Amino acid sequence: MATPTIASGQCLCGKVSVEIGVPARWAWHDHSPASRRAHGAAYATYVGSWRSRFRIAKGARVIARFKDEAGDVRAFCSGCGTPISYERKRSPQMVNVPRALFDGGTGREPLYHIALEDSPEWAYRGERLKPLKGYPGVLWTGPRRRRRSGLEALFER
Ligand SMILES: [Zn+2]
Numbered sequence: 378m379a380t381p382t383i384a385s386g387q388c389l390c391g392k393v394s395v396e397i398g399v400p401a402r403w404a405w406h407d408h409s410p411a412s413r414r415a416h417g418a419a420y421a422t423y424v425g426s427w428r429s430r431f432r433i434a435k436g437a438r439v440i441a442r443f444k445d446e447a448g449d450v451r452a453f454c455s456g457c458g459t460p461i462s463y464e465r466k467r468s469p470q471m472v473n474v475p476r477a478l479f480d481g482g483t484g485r486e487p488l489y490h491i492a493l494e495d496s497p498e499w500a501y502r503g504e505r506l507k508p509l510k511g512y513p514g515v516l517w518t519g520p521r522r523r524r525r526s527g528l529e530a531l532f533e534r
Contacts, residue, residue, distance in 0.1 A: 380399075381399055381482075382395055382398065383396050383397070383399060383432075383490065384396065384397050384399050384401070384424075384481060384482065384484070385479075385481075386474060386475075386478030386479040387401050387435075388454040388456070388459035388461060388478065388479060389413075389457040389458075389459045390454060390456045390459070391433060392435070392436040392439050392454060392457070393436030393437075393454045393456075393458045394433075394434045394435040394436065395431065395432065395434060395461060395462055396431070396473060397424065397426040397472075397483065398426065398431075398482025399482070399484040400473065400483070400498070401424045401425060401426050401483045401485045402425045402426060402427055402465070402485070403425045403489065404422065404423065404424045404439065404476060404483065404487040404488070404490070405423060405425070405487050405489035405491055406421070406487055406489070406490045406491070407420060407421045407422070407423055407491050407492065408420045408490060408491065408493050408494075408496040409495055409502045410492075411445065411449075411491035412463070413497070415451050415460060415461055415463070418474070419496070419497065419499070419500040420496065420500065421460070421475060422460055422475065422477065422487050423463060423473040423474065423476060423478040423487075424473070424474050424475075424476050424483045424485060425472075425473050426471065426472050426473075427470060427471065427472075428462075428469070428470050428472050429470075430515060431462075431472040431474070436454065438454070438455050439455050440452050440454060440461055441453055441454075447466060448466035449465045449466055450462075450463075450464045450466075451463050451464075459475075459478070460475050461474070461475075461476075461478070462474055463522060471520050504518045506520070518534060
């Protein structure tokens with residue numbers, strides 16, 4: 378089988394699909410407060426693509442955009458709210474796409490972390506988990522999560 382030259386991704390409702398050239402430029406985990414809010418998640422993982430290798434394959438008409446005070450633009454599906462892209466004013470040649478939109482590979486592993494110092498105390502940091510009795514499929518840390526400053530836990534071992 379030939380190596381794919383394009384990676385396709387889509388939003389939750391399927392109205393929007395995007396394509397990027399493979400391999401992507403890079404990939405990273407973004408722990409900044411803005412991306413945390415925009416995704417409603419502890420952090421966002423992005424794949425950066427050259428703008429020339431990014432395209433909206435389907436659903437351009439249902440994409441809504443939000444421009445923040447810094448001039449960065451976040452696009453999302455107006456049908457289901459899925460984040461579609463994040464374009465930073467200071468990197469106009471790049472389009473950043475949430476990694477989770479793609480089922481398959483993008484040619485880059487997310488090896489980098491941005492704004493890790495902004496990661497919230499409640500983010501999961503790989504603590505040891507055990508099954509919660511009576512709730513199949515639910516794991517937990519136990520009655521008391523080990524109290525440590527956030528970054529301390531990340532750098533131990
Ligand atoms: Zn959608």
